[in-house]
Amino acid sequence: MTRRFAGAAALCGLLAAGCGADESIPRPAAPLSLRGGVVIEPPELAIGETATVEIAVVTPPDHRVEPPETPENVEGLWILAAEQLPPSREAGRWIHRARFLVRARATGELVWPAQTVVVETPRGERVEVALAERPLHVIEVSREFPGRSQPFGLREPREPGRSLGFLLPAALGATLALAAFALVGLVRRTRNARRAAELVQETPAAGGPAPEADAALAAAGAAVEADPVAAADAASAALRRYVAQRTRIPADVSTTEEIAELPTPFLLARRWPELLRLLRALDAARFRPGALTDAANRDALRAELRAARALVNDAEVQAESG
Numbered sequence: 001m002t003r004r005f006a007g008a009a010a011l012c013g014l015l016a017a018g019c020g021a022d023e024s025i026p027r028p029a030a031p032l033s034l035r036g037g038v039v040i041e042p043p044e045l046a047i048g049e050t051a052t053v054e055i056a057v058v059t060p061p062d063h064r065v066e067p068p069e070t071p072e073n074v075e076g077l078w079i080l081a082a083e084q085l086p087p088s089r090e091a092g093r094w095i096h097r098a099r100f101l102v103r104a105r106a107t108g109e110l111v112w113p114a115q116t117v118v119v120e121t122p123r124g125e126r127v128e129v130a131l132a133e134r135p136l137h138v139i140e141v142s143r144e145f146p147g148r149s150q151p152f153g154l155r156e157p158r159e160p161g162r163s164l165g166f167l168l169p170a171a172l173g174a175t176l177a178l179a180a181f182a183l184v185g186l187v188r189r190t191r192n193a194r195r196a197a198e199l200v201q202e203t204p205a206a207g208g209p210a211p212e213a214d215a216a217l218a219a220a221g222a223a224v225e226a227d228p229v230a231a232a233d234a235a236s237a238a239l240r241r242y243v244a245q246r247t248r249i250p251a252d253v254s255t256t257e258e259i260a261e262l263p264t265p266f267l268l269a270r271r272w273p274e275l276l277r278l279l280r281a282l283d284a285a286r287f288r289p290g291a292l293t294d295a296a297n298r299d300a301l302r303a304e305l306r307a308a309r310a311l312v313n314d315a316e317v318q319a320e321s322g
Contacts, residue, residue, distance in 0.1 A: 034059055034119055036129045040112060044137040047107050050080065051136065053100040057129055058093055059119055065096035066118045070287035074113065076106035076138065078255050082287045103255070104138040111135055213242035213312045221305040228292040228301055232285035235305055239279060242312055243268065256283055271311055278308050 036057040045051050057065050067084045081101040088095040104110070114133040118126055216238035223231040240259075243251035247265035256279045264272045281304045284291075291297050 034063075034127060034129050036117060036131045038112060038115075038131050038134040040134050040136050043135070044139065045104055046139055047104050050101055050103045053102055053112055053134070055098045055100075055115070055117070055131060057096045057117055057119065059096065061089065061092070061094055062122045063094060064120045066120065067290045068098050068115055068117045069290060070100065071113050071115065074102070074110075076104060076108065076110040077112075077136075078103045078105055078257055079287060080255060104136075105257075107138045107140055109135060110138055209242045209245035210312045212245075213238045214309050216241075217305050217309045217312070221302055221309075224298055224302050224305070228298050229286060231305075232282050232292075232301060235308060236279065236282040236286060239275065239282070239308055239312075243275065256280055271314070274307075274311055278304060278311065 034057065036055065039054050039056075041052050041054070043051075055068055059065065065087075067082075070079055070082050079100055079102050083099045083101075085097040085099065088097070102112075112134040115131045116128050117131065118128055120126055217235055220231040220235040220238065223234070237252070240251040240254075243249055243259070243265075247267055249259070249262060249265060251259050256276070259279065260276050268275060285297075285301050285304075292301065
């Protein structure tokens with residue numbers, strides 16, 4: 001909790017310092033006061049745990065901030081989700097926020113890269129705001145016993161030279177802290193999933209995984225124009241659920257990178273490369289919402305959804321003929 005307060009205080013300090021900058025500094029042609037910052041919570045985590053990367057940009061009222069692009073190939077991190085929040089309208093300023101959910105897959109000193117966000121003024125002018133990189137420290141799951149699954153090293157009860165009276169409170173505190181972080185991530189993921197489900201209503205279909213996935217993908221295709229990001233989210237969930245039902249692989253709770261590292265399932269062996277390609281294409285649409293403002297990219301997303309429907313139906317036909 002202390003690290004959370006420290007991170008929030010750091011972001012507030014950065015933004016406050018930016019808003020109170022010396023007026024003698026040269027400004028762009030438009031009379032803008034724009035500042036941005038990045039905070040990672042928690043700034044230190046164990047491998048396999050998740051963290052939230054929050055971007056905040058302060059603008060005068062009535063300005064618009066384009067959704068920031070998701071960085072590609074961040075070393076040591078998997079990007080699980082992206083979320084654009086409604087602006088916080090305060091007296092004399094608006095605060096625009098975007099959040100990314102990441103999972104650590106390597107230890108050491110990692111870096112969330114520097115980025116640039118685009119702000120559009122009420123007069124239609126576009127101004128770039130630079131965001132500095134932000135460090136992230138990832139540790140081993142256990143400092144004392146690398147083979148253990150606990151996040152903190154605990155000595156064996158028979159090991160001499162250490163009092164055991166503090167172990168129960170320490171273990172309880174660690175468990176509660178992990179549960180709190182897990183709950184925060186679950187709430188965010190649930191909120192995103194609910195938003196997609198509200199837009200793309202799941203159409204129940206009898207007959208097995210393929211008809212269910214086909215109905216969900218068809219509904220996603222019909223919703224592309226209204227909300228392409230939610231449609232891509234729903235399509236990705238439908239494909240992952242289909243794989244989980246057909247193969248018993250936990251694809252519905254795994255990232256595309258994790259699925260790709262698993263052995264090729266026998267039941268989908270012929271379609272596996274195409275299925276992975278589709279999941280990656282949907283990830284690109286989900287994590288780069290700004291790209292879907294272009295009509296050509298929305299058409300490309302519809303084409304990928306048609307390819308996904310063909311895949312699940314053809315794979316079912318192949319399974320029946322086999």
